[in-house]
Amino acid sequence: MTSIHDLARETGVSTATVSRALRGLPRVSEDTRRRVMEAAVRLGYVPSPHAVGLASGGQTRTVAIVVLFVTRWFFATVISGAEQVLRERGYDVLLYNLDDDQEARRRVLGTHLLTKRVDAMLIVGLGPTPQEVHWLSNQGMPVVTVGARVAQWPSVRVDDELVARTAVEHLLELGHRRIAYVGMLNDASLSLATPRARARGYRDTLRDAGIEQDPDLELEGGFTLEGGTSAGDRLLALSPRPTAVFCASDEMAFGVLRAARRKGLRVPEDLSVVGVDDHEMAALFDLTTVRQPVLEQGRLAARHVLRLMAPQESDEVVSDHVELGTELVVRGTTGPVPAPASASPGAGGEGAKAGVER
């Protein structure tokens, strides 16, 4: 490995001068700079990040991206957007895939293992606990979150309650009253902000419409395809059946569509389905969904990270919460509530706003 000393010897100047020349610092003669550069290229010189880091106060030019599941479309897409922006600015990305592993989470968010390893952190899709926030803040780690909001740190996200409201109101307008929810109900371990907010939006919207809540209509879907499928199976076995389902993610919606198909139900004649994301496959399933800009969330978050790491202008706002817009995309999986058919009248018929029979 050729080092700065080799270049110094080769060009007959000191290592200090080589260092300055290489980094484009002023106060180096053009001639010297040229010779140093030339030698660097010729000898294939690459600075040692370790030495650079050590000598210049621990900068690593690396940021950690922490995600729950790389394999899920949302996370992979956020990574893609963030990585691109960071790479353009010369930062490397260290990937931490928590994969639902509590031990991994503790190591990454609850120890200082990363303190000297990265300059900043991008946490995607999980809401850090107060202790984690406290811990990381104490270490002076710059952090940006995507999909969750913590007061202390900048965040990029969509309004998940509004997302749910948008979807549910769409169903209400179509006359549905018996609307089920498939999301994540037991997230004790991962403390995800998103599932909670969407469930809340669902419940609040129904309540505002004067519809009584029915716990039977809230199902665990785990935010996965399989989870959605089995939730769909359980849901469609209910009697009376719901006429519509709001799924907190497109992947779960795909699962519900599958369950419906297996049971021989027509969509949307017998069952309306709405998802969230506008997943790359949503159009394929002709799925009505609430679109959120995912790549853009990754990009924006990366920019926030860069800003956080940049020499702070004195009056710069430190914390900053960005909320990106979402949009209802109506496709073929939602339609008017079925005409009062065989379904026997079930629980909670009161308060239906329109005159439509449930």
Added chain:
Amino acid sequence: MTSIHDLARETGVSTATVSRALRGLPRVSEDTRRRVMEAAVRLGYVPSPHAVGLASGGQTRTVAIVVLFVTRWFFATVISGAEQVLRERGYDVLLYNLDDDQEARRRVLGTHLLTKRVDAMLIVGLGPTPQEVHWLSNQGMPVVTVGARVAQWPSVRVDDELVARTAVEHLLELGHRRIAYVGMLNDASLSLATPRARARGYRDTLRDAGIEQDPDLELEGGFTLEGGTSAGDRLLALSPRPTAVFCASDEMAFGVLRAARRKGLRVPEDLSVVGVDDHEMAALFDLTTVRQPVLEQGRLAARHVLRLMAPQESDEVVSDHVELGTELVVRGTTGPVPAPASASPGAGGEGAKAGVER
């Protein structure tokens, strides 16, 4: 940041002893070790990776994973498998998402930017060019490839020609003769090994069956959903139409299914479709496909990387090519060739092995 010096002062021993105690080296008294450890915990000590790396010969405990597109299921899944194995062994993962960017590729594979940054490299899904191989080898970089095979480095992959053969023979057995191919034909820029091998397998299998090649039946699908869709559109506009399509990836197959549906064709009555991967959504589409173990390829590759970095046993095999098994999964998108219907006889009817009309 507390350093080794703080611990030395705190415990009244030298930094050398602290260093030994911390790393569990022998020749440290139990008592000393205990006191050092205790102080380390109490003061929240974390070693500086930079200092450690510099002092101990440039080890980084980091490996680079280079992929083409993080957002694609195959790549994300390989990453997931590899990351898990590497993390268990204390290695960090630096992610490089090439994203079809030639400049990025050059920087990662064609410069020594990574030389001192990672201990090894895992290259997923792209066939390094001879120059790239030469370049990285020259730097002494340990490399393992997934999905491509280079003589010099260990690799983990499936037999892509066999994969194609399996799929096409399945179609042949169902009586199909006019079988199209959707894959990647123009990969000059990315030099992917996989698309080429699958195309070769397709052509060879047809030739072995005595079927004349029809260039019109080979379409560019770009290995994406959209690519598959538009390839499907073009394909189904042909006359006579093919009765079956072999898609080199499930994602393209999904696209073809979509095109078929839009055109009002029944699958498999009017058109049979086979994919490759057994993508997590394949079952949803009831897609017949050739399954490959993806997570496992990531895991295995990571193990090879670890082996490569481990102190080499003298007679250890340096290079080692693993080929994982694949399996035809027959679902509902393939069926017998349609009875000779309206289709006008087209080109190349000779050589049909069975008496079945094309």
Added chain:
DNA sequence: CTGAAAGCGCTTACAG
């Protein structure tokens, strides 16, 4: 514009 020297936080022979 350039150089000598100290220092970043560790590890590692070498002595003892």
Added chain:
DNA sequence: CTGAAAGCGCTTACAG
């Protein structure tokens, strides 16, 4: 079992 010292490859005041 323990310590003093050199060294890893850079950067950074400080002089000149």
